[in-house]
Amino acid sequence: MRHIISILIENEAGALSRVAGLFSARGYNIESLTVAPTEDPSLSRMTILTWGSDEVLEQITKQLNKLVDVVKVVDLSEAAHVERELMLIKVRATGKDREEMKRMADIFRGRIIDVTESTYVIELTGASSKLDSFIAALDAGLILETVRTGVCGIGRGDRILKV
């Protein structure tokens, strides 16, 4: 099962390596990991996309909670939440492909944020599956470079992760 774990952690040097080290030492999977300070700069929020059985997920949350720097842990996927990922993708945009690329970006609600004579950089936000479909919809030969942030997510409505 796919899970999105959100972690509030003290914004200290080495906090990231404690979490990453825990995952590798115990053989847990990390599909993606994003981290940045929150509105309170003393705290960082981390989002980890992982998968595993219920037992493994129970251990992951317990082990994360055991880290001294970790303030809070929730499994966002346990209840209603929204998730987003940002992708920047650089494509070849010459000749007839130039118009086609613009059209594809529009269909996927992407924005072209950098333009040269031969390339576009398209910014696309959405669920990871939408980013996957966008890549699949393009002619692979035209893709020059992609970069994705990994998933971040937040609970819906009254579900709030705060200290």
Place this chain on the structure above:
Amino acid sequence: MMISGAEIVIRCLQEEKVDYVFGYPGGSVLHIYDALFKQEEVKHILVRHEQAAVHAADAYSRSSQKVGVALVTSGPGVTNTVTGIATAYMDSIPMVVLCGQVPTAYIGQDAFQECDTVGITRPCVKHNFLVKDVKDLASTIKKAFHIASTGRPGPVVVDIPKDITAQVCEFDYPKSVQMRSYNPVVKGHLGQIKKAVQILQEAKRPIIYTGGGVILSDAAEKLTQLARKLNFPVTNTLMGLGGYPATDKQFVGMLGMHGTFEANNAMHYADVILAVGARFDDRVIGNPEHFGEEKRRVIHIDIDPSSISKRVKVDVPIVGNVTDVIDEILKLLDGGFKADPEVADWWKQIDEWRGRNSLAYRQSNHIMPQYVVEKLYEVTGGDAFITSDVGQHQMFAAQYYKFDKPRRWINSGGLGTMGVGLPYGMGVLLANPGAQVACVTGEGSIQMCIQELSTCKQYELPIKIINLNNGMLGMVRQWQEMFYSKRYSQSYVTSLPDFVKLAESYGHVGMRIEKPEDVEPALRKAFTEHKNDLVFMDFIIDPAANVFPMVAAGKGLTEMILAEDI
């Protein structure tokens, strides 16, 4: 008044009432050693290898309940401590390791004696800190002691760059620690505790299974009260020995890979397991699939939620400090406890298993190692602190020395570190001056920290070293004999030193004992005439002796090989 970082370190130790620091000096801790020199409250024990400093601090803690403290220099000083830190971590021992580091401005530049202390130790500490500002020094050390000793205890490393120890600031030692990210649970959930009591009342084939958590939380007395009230059989893990009096009739012995026939069967066939401060590890339950074949209900009390339902599914988890939770259970049972009448049949079954006498061992013209431990038990009146190393001798000590009190059995259960025995003895003696301390070891293990004989001389630590010398890495040999068709690959120790002369060269007393009839007189002599000497007792034992019962790796807990099968 402004004082230096080095002085702050020492003042913190004084505030924490640390009486001994185990350490070894070097460049990056020279300021700290200088501050140490100028006072007398905190005494320093100069070991001969940093690994031993950490082991000794660890045993100081195990045998007292205070936090052990070690002090080492940067680079090689730190890397030498890693085995000791990992050993303490696996057994949840509260300890603070203070490490020197190169000056802040040099960090990351491959400076002389630089290593990434925080990175190297991270996976084997409860927490670690790098101090970047002298103003944070005192509060960081306070936090280190707090974290080490609360919740599930463990080692904490504090990495202190040299320039920080030279800078000055006001000393203000915080009275308490508040951390929003660290608030270990103490009290168990009352609803869960009530559920547990209900299940205990319904149990027909109960067992109380306890581990190191009982020792660490000083719950032995409470546990004993509870067990007596329930009149249920009790088994201990290797780490839990002494948590319940071994001479009591309710005690069925240690369980696990080298557990007794009755303990392993009772554990396997129990319909209710009350697990207290234990973690169902692989050396305890054997093959988890086999263990899972029996239907049973499990109540698990542990301070660490991640230990619960990790390897065995638990029906009633109770997260809390073992002492507090047992206290609550006792209160609930105050009105009286009525066990299921079928428990009487269970006891009959257990007595039948006991009748197999699974710790009986063969006689020999040579000294049998089991016999040495039995005599050691008699000669010391069962009241000694026994440290041990890792191997057959360790299992013999665990099986044949009947521990009636907690904190008397000091060994590396989790990591299984050869070499701990002698430095453990040092830590124990410093925490318990005047106590009888024996280190039951093997000729393989003792050589891994043998240099500490010198430390023992310097500080007059009269440890009795019981070297069960089989000329073999016996435990390795046992596995090779049983599972590798007797291909004894690298398990024979040749070129052993003359241990008697070796001991004498350090200024200690050495004895070689070769005949069974000499075992007891030699032990008596060591513990009376040589009470105040370190005595290295080299017992030349039957090299073919093996440890039984044995649950082979991957086998079920009841699939034991018994001595009589061989």
